[in-house]
Amino acid sequence: MLSGDHMKTASDLNLPLVGVGLLYKSGYFSQQIDKEGRQTALYPENDFSLLPVELVKDGRGEPLDVQLDLPGRRLHVQVWLVRVGRARLYLMDTDTPRNTADDRRITARLYEADRDFRLRQEILLGMGGVRLLRKLGLRPAAYHMNEGHSAFLILERIRLLMQEEGLAFDEAAEIVRGSNLFTTHTPVDAGNERFALDRMEAYFMPYCQSIGLAWQDFIRMGRFEGTERNTFEMTVLALNYSYRANGVSALHGYVSRHMWQEGWKGVPTAEIPIGHVTNGVHLPSYAGPAMKPLLDGLLGEGWMELPPDAPQWDRLEGLPDTDLWAAKQAQKKALLEAVRASLPDFFKKYGIPYEKQKAMAARLTPESLVIGFARRFAPYKRATLLFADPDRLARLLDDADRPIIFIFAGKAHPADAQGIDMLQEVIRHMLDPRFFGKIFFIEDYNLAVSRTLVQGCDVWLNTPRRPYEACGTSGQKVPVNGGLNLSVSDGWWCEGYDGENGWTIGPVVTCEFLGAEQGDYDDAALLYALLEENVVPLYFDREAGDIPRNWLARMRRSLRTLTARFSSCRMVRDYLEGYYLPAARRDQELRADKDALARRLAAWKRDVTGRFNSLKMGEIRIEGLEKDELIGTRPMRVDVSITPGAMKPEELLVQLVAGPGNGQAFTDSPDVVELTRKDGEGSGPLIYACSYSPTRSGPHMYGVRVMPVTDGLASPLETRLVLWG
Structure with a gap:
């Protein structure tokens, strides 16, 4: 989702950015919930003829064929083009009869558990991606590695410079490092890819032989100096060969500097060269059908690209309460209708009696306070924190004069048993008589479900275990739709919360301080207290016209302080000014006068360690x-x-x-x-x-x-x- 928003924003800003990725036959998976509340993963195959993709052809009108050498065979890759406005996204696909049956499966699924398949996917993405760009005649001034999965592009770029320009390995590495940028997206260890050395050897010994690189020198590319782990680490490879690197929020930058400090021994953690660009969302993709025209009329044309300090945002103070409330209620009704449409399948699956069906549907009214939770069911996101004290939650939801409903959606990774268990627990509480008609779950989370939820919810709940939410972007889609965030102080919310534009569960953490260790029951107690004492009373505090004016003031504050600051326009401009343009200038410096600076720096570094x-x-x-x-x-x-x-x-x-x-x-x-x-x-x-x-x-x-x-x-x-x- 983030990469898609990045591409769309590059088009909006007319930046010459080209995306490279893989086109999966089955994508992630489709979710079904069985009668026991367990998630079942289905993998329907995509029909590419029904997708907005077109097969890329060569000058003879034949499908473009990108080739890679794998042990004992050649991999053939066909290429598809997605036109993202003015930007282009190229997706590679190995499902062609020219490949072995095994290799055709390389692009079958997004998250492939088999380590050999995973390695081949990353070889295809990184090395194949560079070959694709060459086939297309593109010569980027900067390469942005979006997570370590693409880091093998470093190897291919070095090989091409050595073979085509006669550069030594370290000279080519200087040029490659100067124009590479790297974004790390997760502090979760499993998200930082690494491969066993024996598996690497089968695929990369021929590469080393082709450029005259000793195997031990190759291994050091994916290791920090002085470490001897028996793995090749993709994040380390990317950090070793990048001009600049960043995390995806201020707090995540801080966490990343601590995570990877062994690569800069003797350097204070605060000085480790990993910065941050906080993620943002593509506002035109998420602004709702009622809120968008309201803001169009108030803020004027082009408001979605305004910087946070633009004076137009001051106009929000003049937005009438009645208009803002009407727009929010219209979008909430659309969400409730979507939930209502999902109920017949739920009733049938669990054999719900007719009277209970009516009672459950009757709860879906715009008068209810609607709180949403939708994201991956990863354990650190703590989707079930709300149920830590069911009796206290039941008391909160039992007030007929202040109706509240919670709407959940999300998928657990098929291999994540703990995440699947958490999802089942949500379904179990949904069926609990105490919560019947008060807890809802929307099956098969996708972009359409996500958009409907962020547009319609009054409150967006986020309960991660700090600091594993590197940024999180779902809550950034809520302010433009008149919603409010209720979140643990982690990721982007550390930067966004100002005391009046939402609520923070537990301590307010700064962007350079992790805070105390979290306890699930402590955080749950703090969540209940916020709901009981702040959120619910404020929402149901009504004046003339049955409008919650104090709630609307907080909505307006959220809209004003968060919308532009956490938009992808701000994010892409940050990348452009702080990363893309500096890397492009560095590339020119290194390549000038037949790579003179790159050659001189490489020669200087060859002996500086010994002399120092x-x-x-x-x-x-x-x-x-x-x-x-x-x-x-x-x-x-x-x-x-x-x-x-x-x-x-x-x-x-x-x-x-x-x-x-x-x-x-x-x-x-x-x-x-x-x-x-x-x-x-x-x-x-x-x-x-x-x-x-x-x-x-x-x-x-x-x-x-x-x-x-x-x-x-x-x-x-x-x-x-x-x-x-």
Whole structure:
């Protein structure tokens, strides 16, 4: 869904972005719930002739044939084009008679449990994707690896540069690194792909032989220096060969820097070069049929592409309560009708008596407060947190004057037994006499169900176990539709919540602090309290005209503060300005004058590790401390002597690093002050000095470090070499 929104937004903004992916014969799966409430996964085959795809043909009018070498055979790939407005999406498919029956299944299903199939899928996506672009005559200025599954494109790009331009491996790697970008999407370990080395060897030993790369050097591409795990890690490969990397929310960036800090030993976690671009949603795809024309008239043409600080958003203050309430109620009615339409199958499946059928349908009225929960039934998303105390929940839902209904939807991964169990528990509570007609589940979650839910719900419930919700985007679709978020402080909600535009379950977590360990029962108690004391009373607090004006004020606040800030327009602009354009410029720098900078950097890096190891840091003298502690803003004076060994003075970057700390690590981004050389010549020690005044209060840590640098280096951290004193 996110990739689709990214593509649509590139079209809206007229950016020259091309997408590459796989076209699956059966896609994910269709969901059926049996009489026991268990999920059954069905895999109907897609008829490509009924999809908005067209077969790509070559200059002779024949289907384009992209080829890849697999052990003992050749893989043939046909290509399909999806026209996403002005943008193009190319999808590869191996279901062709030219392949073996086994290889035809590579693109059968989205989530393939078989590890060998999974590896072949990622070879196809990464290496095949680069070959596809070459066949199409496209030469991207930047390659955006959206999760590590596509990281094998690094290998193919290096091979092409070596074979076509005569570059050495490390020279080609410099160019590839300079124009690669990487987005990691999950802190969940299972989402970070890795493959056993013996499986890798069968597929990649021929690759190594074709470019003269030693097997151990190949293995190091998917490892951090100094680690010896018997796997090849796709996320590590992507981080090792990317110009810039990012998580998908501010908190996820923080979590990612901690997750992957072993790749930058000796670097404070806050400085690890993994930033963030918070995800956003494509507003034209989700704005509802009643809310959109209302906002069109109020905000004017093009409002969906407005930046968050545009003055047009101030007009929302003048939006009449009656108009906003009427639009929301119209979309809620559409949702309730969709739920009503699903009931006959439910009644038949579970043998519900006619009187109970009528009672259940009667609850589906716009007067009810409708709370929605729809997403993957992964254990960390805690879909069943609501049922931690069924008696308390029953009391909340038993007030006839304040009717509340919960609507659930979502699929569990077919191999996730725990997720399937959670889904069954929701169905069990749906059938519980205490909750009959108050809990609903919509079967076979898909885009149409998702859109109807986010447009119609009054409240969107989100209960993840922090910090596993890297961002989450379903709740971002709610504000434009007049809905309110009720969420644990995780993912995007850490940035979005301002105290008046929704509710946070439990502590409000900052974007650089995980907070205390969560307990399910504690979080459930906090959720019940919010519902009992805040959410439900506010919704049913009615004035003249039976309109909840205080609720509408919160709706308006949500619409104003969240809609543009978490739109995919803002997201894609962030990628353009902070990632795509810098990578394109870096590519030009490296390729200028027949790859002169790439060749020089590669030559410098070949021996800098050995030379840097000859450097020695001598005495560090510090003045201005009291009992070895920084006091207030009193300046400290730092002098350090360095014997450069085989390093040249101009290759040394000497820095004081100081900031808030707990004695073990910095607790916030440290201040970094460069020391300047004041004397010392020839082979003797060099003297560097600086002065520093603390900018923040509290306990501080400090240290002096040296890193090797040279002209044209993208970052001092690029070599991952650092010596501390």
